Amino acid sequence: MLVHIKDIIKKAQNGNYAIGAFNTQDLEITLAIAQAAVAQRSPVIIQVSESAIKYASLKAITHIVQTIAKNQAGSIPVALHLDHGKSFLSVAECVKAGFSSIHIDGSDLPFDENVNLTKESVAYAHKRDVWAQGELGIILGKEGLMKIEKRELEMKDCLTDPGEAAKFAEQTKVDTFAMSIGNMHGMFVGLERLNLARLKKIHAKVKLPLVLHGASGVEHGEIKKAVKLGVRIVNIDTEMRQAWATALRCALQDDKKEIDLRKILAPATAAVQQVVEEKMKVFGSAGKA
Numbered sequence: 629m630l631v632h633i634k635d636i637i638k639k640a641q642n643g644n645y646a647i648g649a650f651n652t653q654d655l656e657i658t659l660a661i662a663q664a665a666v667a668q669r670s671p672v673i674i675q676v677s678e679s680a681i682k683y684a685s686l687k688a689i690t691h692i693v694q695t696i697a698k699n700q701a702g703s704i705p706v707a708l709h710l711d712h713g714k715s716f717l718s719v720a721e722c723v724k725a726g727f728s729s730i731h732i733d734g735s736d737l738p739f740d741e742n743v744n745l746t747k748e749s750v751a752y753a754h755k756r757d758v759w760a761q762g763e764l765g766i767i768l769g770k771e772g773l774m775k776i777e778k779r780e781l782e783m784k785d786c787l788t789d790p791g792e793a794a795k796f797a798e799q800t801k802v803d804t805f806a807m808s809i810g811n812m813h814g815m816f817v818g819l820e821r822l823n824l825a826r827l828k829k830i831h832a833k834v835k836l837p838l839v840l841h842g843a844s845g846v847e848h849g850e851i852k853k854a855v856k857l858g859v860r861i862v863n864i865d866t867e868m869r870q871a872w873a874t875a876l877r878c879a880l881q882d883d884k885k886e887i888d889l890r891k892i893l894a895p896a897t898a899a900v901q902q903v904v905e906e907k908m909k910v911f912g913s914a915g916k917a
């Protein structure tokens with residue numbers, strides 16, 4: 629069933645576990661996430677990025693998630709969230725469409741501009757009973773790795789500063805807080821080491837549910853430690869995409885004559901479901917619905 633994100637995050641906060649926020653852009657991935665949630669009896673966040681919205685259209689993807697939450701997920705709580713909204717307009721459109729949570733990502737902006745954009749988005753969201761996530765610090769990866777090359781940044785320059793994080797949370801009134809602690813978007817196995825000492829300092833100063841972006845490729849033991857240090861939402865996309873693409877390539881290779889897309893896509897959907905189920909166990913949300 630579709631629920632407000634606050635219902636599941638407040639429980640995760642009290643129970644000291646994290647909820648997975650999994651990216652979707654279509655029917656099959658949404659089904660895979662919902663089926664995993666049902667199989668693991670886990671609350672779940674289904675999130676869409678701006679480019680997913682451009683691909684599927686806001687109306688279609690919203691209806692897909694809402695309908696699957698209602699019909700396939702049954703009594704399992706599902707929350708709908710905007711991932712990496714870059715503008716006030718994106719935020720406003722998703723709030724109007726019925727999302728219970730938005731992410732306003734001003735992390736590329738100077739501190740004051742990030743605060744202003746976030747504050748404006750939070751005020752709009754709160755007036756309509758929607759939660760808002762803010763972000764501070766530079767999360768590398770995908771195009772971000774280029775960022776590091778271009779600007780000759782080092783990881784230590786990208787990490788969220790605990791003092792600034794506290795100021796940001798206080799000034800913006802965000803409900804959840806995304807930070808950079810060594811996490812990167814995409815899979816960089818071995819390179820993606822979480823700075824748990826930094827996380828501890830942020831957790832001591834920011835009394836909000838913390839969000840770990842870019843968790844694909846982060847070792848499960850490290851994620852579990854991060855959950856103990858206040859991470860309540862863990863974002864996963866790339867590992868699902870990799871599982872999907874690998875399974876699809878195998879299916880096409882195995883039977884070159886098959887043209888029924890439902891048969892071709894079934895193993896890919898199942899592979900994504902398996903990734904999501906595994907993550908739910910790691911985050912501690914399995915069995916919590």
Ligand code: G3H
Pocket residue numbers: 651677678679680711712813865866
């Ligand atoms: O962190 C971003 C998510 O993985 C979404 O990526 O913009 O390619 O949909 P996307």
Ligand code: 13P
Pocket residue numbers: 651711712812813814815840841842843844845863864865866867
């Ligand atoms: P990964 O692609 O590294 O899993 O990151 C997903 C994410 O942070 C979505 O916001």
Ligand code: ZN
Pocket residue numbers: 712813841842863
């Ligand atoms: Zn992210």
